[in-house]
Every structure is written in structure tokens, then in C-alpha cells.
Amino acid sequence: MSRGERHLALHLPKEADALASAVYGGGMVRLQRMVNIYVDRFYRCDDPERDIRALLQTWGYPLEGTAGLLTAVRLQHAAVAEEKHDEASVFVCATAGVSNGARAGSPRTTFPADYVPGTINLMIAVDGRMTPAAMVNAIITATEAKAAALADLGVADAENGLPATGTTTDAVILGVSQSPAYGLLHPYAGTATNIGGRIGRLVYGAVQEALAAAGVGR
Secondary structure: OEOOOOOOHHHHHEEEEEOOOOOEEEEEEEEEEEEEEOOOEEEEEOOOHHHHHHHHHOOOOOOEEEEEEEEEOOOOOOEEEEEEEOOEEEEEEEEEOOOOEEOOOOOOOOOOOOOOOEEEEEEEEEEEOOHHHHHHHHHHHHHHHHHHHHHHHHHEOOOOOEEEOOOOEEEEEEEEEOEEEEEEEOOOOOOOHHHHHHHHHHHHHHHHHHHHHOOOOO
């Protein structure tokens, strides 16, 4: 991982299978790097993809194989966590703020289409082998772990005061190396599996650490 004045970049050794909600380079794609970019909280733009592309070019990152996230959280509050294992190794980087905490499933203000910088951004790298279904399962597990971290810190929905499950603008990138060095192909990544448990623990810890660094829960 490298750090610039306005961004964090997670560089993968080789191009990896990825699943991402990133505004730039998102979807089911092949990635070699993930970049989390800081913008101030007043940032508003009709074309964030254009802005990310311009910043990546300024910093010399190839546009192909790169996914970009935006955050209004100061990057010095980022938290990283890692576990290595012979079945699969997992690395997580989280930036988090909860000024726009929100509870999924409860009545609240919504919009037909909008974009503001992500408030809880997760970059997850797995050195191991996972099926596409397991990758989706891993995103579910990471989201559950994020919600648990917020619940244990007492974070509330900014509108209705109910326990928050996230914020209104969260984003996640998962990259999986599919390295042949690992014999086991993971078909699942739920909380009952070794890899799912590892992802859940690391996301939970990183989100809590990032929020603590930002003064939440003190």
C-alpha cells in the first residue's frame, strides 16, 4: 500500500478478479490497484468518474485495472488489518466517518439518483482462490461486520435515531488473486467459514479502529 497527499493506493502483485461498488472501475472487473481519494465534505460534482480519472492520470496511475473511491474522511484516520493463512490471506483497509449514519430498511429521506463521497470505504484484498459466488458472499459478510461494528459503537441513523447499519454513501472493493499457489477453492465466505470469519474479524476491527481514530465512540 502507498500513501499520497490525497489518496491511499492498494497495489496488487498481479491483476485480480474483483467485485466493486466503486464509482470508477466498479462492477465485476479485473483490477491491479484500488485507490481511495480524499475530497472535502463540500465536494459536489455531476461527474465524479471524470474527476477520478483526471486525478489518476495526474498521479500516474494506469486507468486500466484501477478502481477509484472518493471519501470525505481524512486519510490519516485510515485503519488496516491483515491475517495470513495457508488457505487464504486477507488484507483490509477502511476509512470511516458516520456523520450521515443510516439504517437500511427504515423510513428515511431517499433520492432517485445522487452522488456524494463515500463515508465508509472498504478495500479488501484476498490472496487465495474464491468462486464468484463466494466473492458475493464475502461482500455480504463484510457488510454484516461493518454493521456490527457500528452497532457496538452505538452509531445511530442521523435522521431517525435508530441503530445505523452503515452510512448513506458506503462503498467496497474486493480483489481476489485466484493464485494457483492455494489448493483450496473457497465456494463460500459466510460467517461459518474460515475465510468468512477472517474477513468479518478484519473488517469489524478496521472499521472500529478507523472510527476511533476519528473520535467516534470515545
